[in-house]
């Protein structure tokens with residue numbers, strides 16, 4: 001999800017007051033739990049492992065939830081939080097960084113996450129301009145990587161893998177190899193994708209992210225999406241198919257030289273709304289994001305590129 005929390009009163013009113021939200025912890029697989037808002041929007045889903053090496057966290061929710069997140073983590077282990085991975089820069093996945101870093105955690109993320117959180121970000125979200133301030137220096141990732149990094153913690157090998165230009169240009173998925181769990185950030189979710197084009201996201205990149213998750217998953221893999229309930233490999237197959245179907249329909253409208261407004265008015269994704277449009281993103285936004293970020297495949301190829309810029 002886009003960074004909804006900071007300095008955005010209409011968005012906050014829409015999301016409810018985060019300080020009223022309580023957190024729920026659910027075991028997902030051996031050694032891995034998920035923490036989420038139980039009665040409202042707390043931010044992105046958190047994955048946590050605890051063990052001899054300490055506490056290891058993927059994403060850390062909206063800033064106002066930090067005291068409750070610390071309490072939830074302390075109920076799993078008295079050991080300190082050693083590392084936090086941010087799956088991308090949005091404030092609903094990095095809002096706890098100041099509290100976690102102040103308590104001694106090392107923040108880890110893809111290079112572009114640090115680039116974006118280190119300066120003010122101005123972007124469009126659902127037709128509204130939003131300004132998101134930079135994170136304080138101490139709350140920015142101190143360990144960054146370009147393609148991937150592996151943390152060897154609590155008996156598991158945790159592979160953090162950059163997936164190019166999907167939700168943003170700094171997305172990572174996190175593969176707990178022994179626990180057979182993947183945290184997919186907002187690059188694979190049980191809903192229409194939110195393409196943050198102003199952060200370098202592309203619709204086509206989501207297909208690549210789904211392919212990457214499917215390449216790592218088996219029928220027993222638990223996939224923790226950035227938002228929503230735990231997914232199976234079959235759910236990711238369905239997500240990928242939805243992306244392909246949506247793109248095919250919208251590309252036909254592009255090929256017929258429809259403007260984006262004409263394409264939205266044609267409601268090409270209406271029959272998908274019931275299953276995929278129940279989150280923050282509706283069909284119109286998907287149509288617009290394909291118009292904005294899809295790059296036609298070269299002749300002879302069956303795929304688009306995960307790059308933006310050529311379409312109008």
Ligand SMILES: [Zn+2]
Nearest residue numbers: 001002090186
């Ligand atoms: Zn997001």
